[in-house]
Amino acid sequence: MASTSTGEPLLAVRRPPRPFYLRRRFLRSFGPVASLAIIGFVALLVSGTLALPAQRLVTVKAKMGSKADYFLDAEVRDLLLRHHLKVEVSHVGSREAATSDYAGYDFLFPSGQATAGLTTANMDFKNSFKPFISPLVLATYREYALALVEAQVATEHPGSSGYYYELDMAKFVALTRNAATWNSLKIGKHGITNGNVVLAQTSEVCTSYGSGAYLALLSQVVNKRNPTTIAEAREFAAKVKDLYRSQGLESSAPTENYFVGEGRGIAPIMVMYEHQYLRWQTSHVEKGLGLDSSRVLLYPNLSVYTKPELITLTDDGDRLGHLIAERPEFKRRAMELGFRVLDGKGAYSSERLSEFLAEKNIPDPTTRRDETEARPMDAGLQEEMVTIVGDCAPA
């Protein structure tokens, strides 16, 4: 026992107990929980989900025509939800979207440059984006394409395995003008009889951009050039009106008519966009049905590229515009839906679409060479022609 020389006892000096937060018992239970909590916190911080339960879902309202296909796609919808955005689409024709009342909407997405020009000329807008393009095509069935080839009106694209053809528009318009029928082109050789005049069906010209673009193409073929004045636009419109109207009633749902089984009899040639056809083939392949060999495309020898323009009217619309035009995941999905995606500078590169189509064993339509692009018509003059040909109410 420790004691001093005087016999006084000594007390041992004991280190104070370690603070509770350094004790093993505390660290054993607190350590794993705190480590997981820190990892979780960092993960939430990095992913921007720290305030996730309080997140606001912004509903963005839009008007558009055929480009609604993009926003109605389930994957695009999910991608937008990842950015806490939800798009409510009013599905109208592009021309209608551009000319009707847009109050209460966050953005418009007319299919082409002409309607977009009409839109931007008529209102205050925040921004405009051109995320992708798609050529105007004449979708048909293999038998009709072969009949046109035999009549030397169409030629097969090299390496397209009989899925894509170039259509000589001057010869094609001549067939319509001369009231040539499919039977007169000996379509019967391919197991079909059709006494109707050879022509292309369009959607309603008063509402749809594609129809207006096809009208402009017809005018260019017939008149050899675009009008330069309102008076000339009226004159050219009068010249093509009968030709255009010879299709009879315009279809209000051209895509649906083309992709149903009875389409062959309803409208053998339908004016639409390349992306709609490529999406159809992609879905067909993804469903395990292989390529749909009965449906093929005719590309006018004067190419018409529609450049859908996303015109934003509000801050929320603007945020969405930046996402669609700039984020890789949205561009990738647009490509998977058959669009030809533009880069940040508005340039088009076909490589990625070609790779994607090759993966799906879908013939690549982008290999076409020596394209001659139809001269774009002034938006105001095209609008004038559309109004006259379609007897549309003025915008």
Added chain:
Amino acid sequence: MAVFDALWLQVWWPWLLVWFAEACLVVAAVAIGLRHWRRARVPATSTGHGVSFYLDEDFVLRLYRQFGGKYRAALTQEVEERISEGDETAVSAEVAPVKIGRKGSNSSEVFRRYVEDNDAITVIGMIIDVLDGADDIIYVDLRKRDVVSNRALAKTLDIEDEAAPAWVRPRELGSFVSLRGRFRLVDKDADTATFQAPLGESADEVLVRCAVVGLSGVTVPSAEFPARCLGQVQEWNSDSRTLTVHPIAIFR
């Protein structure tokens, strides 16, 4: 709110799960921390669940008035806080709490009444909190014959906190000591009750002499009992091998 949208939930549910798991982890970490903090905090001032055995009220009042006013402000604040926390029995109605501390005589009166009106264990708790806050209590375990190295010991020995020696003599323990041990009543007359506690396994013992008036209403156990004594070391008697400590409070 996005969480009410079914489509949004279909996309975000994995991250919502992560978020709620994270919230649970944070709550669990805080709960574990609090539990251990409370456990660690209890032994230092284990008055919360204690039972008062002896309290020298006169010494408590001296503590307030003397020591150069060293403890006056802290004790006044403690009383103020306890009264404002709604301790109805803390002080009689004629001394309004709002006046506490404004005038020396008035606050002194409030303190006196607080000490008189409250349970001894409440007063002991307050005294220990104040003395501990001033680093003036040295903790001694009589059974183990050891003393905890803390700032109070360093102050007493006039050394740096980390430079505590391996051994220390009981007489060197100035300031106040908190002695934990097994006490037994060895003598009692009209004025004084004497308790004794062994110092480890040796024959050395600690003597604690209490004023009988401070034991009023308490049944003193006849057998040995574990207790803690807050007091001041007085002297070492090498003949009787006893260390005399003046008690301020004894509690179990």
